[in-house]
Amino acid sequence: MKIAMVGQFPPHVGGVGVHIHTLSKELVKQGHEVFVITYPHKDIKDIDGIHVIGTKGFNIPGVRGLMFKKNSKRALENLLKIEDIDIIHGHYLFPAGAAAVEVGGEHGIKTYVTAHGSDMFEVYKKQPVMRSTIKNVLKKADVVLAVSNALKHEIIATGVTGISNKTRICWNSVDINKFSPKENDSFKQENKLLDKPIVLFVGNLIKRKNVESLLEAKKIANSDYYLVIVGDGPLFKKLNEKVEDENIRDVIFLGSRNDVEKIIPSCDVLVLPSFSESFGLVLIEALACGKPVIGSNVGGITEIINDDVGLLVNPNKISSIAEAIDKVINDVEFRISLSLNARNRAKVFSEVNVPYDEVK
Numbered sequence: 001m002k003i004a005m006v007g008q009f010p011p012h013v014g015g016v017g018v019h020i021h022t023l024s025k026e027l028v029k030q031g032h033e034v035f036v037i038t039y040p041h042k043d044i045k046d047i048d049g050i051h052v053i054g055t056k057g058f059n060i061p062g063v064r065g066l067m068f069k070k071n072s073k074r075a076l077e078n079l080l081k082i083e084d085i086d087i088i089h090g091h092y093l094f095p096a097g098a099a100a101v102e103v104g105g106e107h108g109i110k111t112y113v114t115a116h117g118s119d120m121f122e123v124y125k126k127q128p129v130m131r132s133t134i135k136n137v138l139k140k141a142d143v144v145l146a147v148s149n150a151l152k153h154e155i156i157a158t159g160v161t162g163i164s165n166k167t168r169i170c171w172n173s174v175d176i177n178k179f180s181p182k183e184n185d186s187f188k189q190e191n192k193l194l195d196k197p198i199v200l201f202v203g204n205l206i207k208r209k210n211v212e213s214l215l216e217a218k219k220i221a222n223s224d225y226y227l228v229i230v231g232d233g234p235l236f237k238k239l240n241e242k243v244e245d246e247n248i249r250d251v252i253f254l255g256s257r258n259d260v261e262k263i264i265p266s267c268d269v270l271v272l273p274s275f276s277e278s279f280g281l282v283l284i285e286a287l288a289c290g291k292p293v294i295g296s297n298v299g300g301i302t303e304i305i306n307d308d309v310g311l312l313v314n315p316n317k318i319s320s321i322a323e324a325i326d327k328v329i330n331d332v333e334f335r336i337s338l339s340l341n342a343r344n345r346a347k348v349f350s351e352v353n354v355p356y357d358e359v360k
Contacts, residue, residue, distance in 0.1 A: 007091030009038035069095030101140035117278025148300030181290035200267035205233030217322035223329035232256040288346035292338035
């Protein structure tokens, strides 16, 4: 079969891109042909047997979504002129999902859309002007996929006619061969992080990820550790300035990285203190590396972290975050116990679920 995907894809960094890449590789492995239409980037190229099509436009926050909806729709139309596409799959309800359902509807092609989290938890709930657009995508899609039960409940709560019957769970998955406990001291040596435990955050530096509370927790910590922050985003400069102005010690910003599988094995615990989170892909990546995890008691995070592998915290209470980190860092026996259970927990999420009825 020939499947056309629309959404974020490498070299763009992010959980949606990882999800599409993982699913696409499995489809290629099974003998299907996959085309991915993604945001503009100078380094667009085919990878792992996947045909990658970059659109035109600019990556300007607030503008790129509208441009991508228009340009990805045009790219899909052009693809249909030369390929007999069987399935169209839009990842993220807007703009990718909107482009997918419009083209799929016009050409009578089965269309799937995946909600990845912030499209429902942030855009739909906090931007009233977008609600009718997102409801329209949910209405037009043949099948709606959600990456967690928490997200599925949000989608059903929209009240779109027939939505409960066509909404399914499609978990994120982790490559347990790529993410493994094999620690390489080169990361610690390069960054001179050999003398203290490492607390790691990986993600976009946006308000929802609540990195500022991690910095506040560092200030009141009763444990001594390096806080390593991997990621980029609109708050990068502000957070760096906060560390400098308030003299918060032992905080290292690494910026965006595409080699997190080499960084995670060097940490002692990974923390994701988000205010909202549909799933938290980085959590299962850390678990696959045999690492304890700390996450907010919200959304899909609660479907990943149990008492055997980590701790849940209140993202609105800095003391809750600080105490959880202190517990894992100061209690070595507790940390080792969590680590011993981590990889087995990750294996629950290691199987790639191909969600298409047409692919058996």
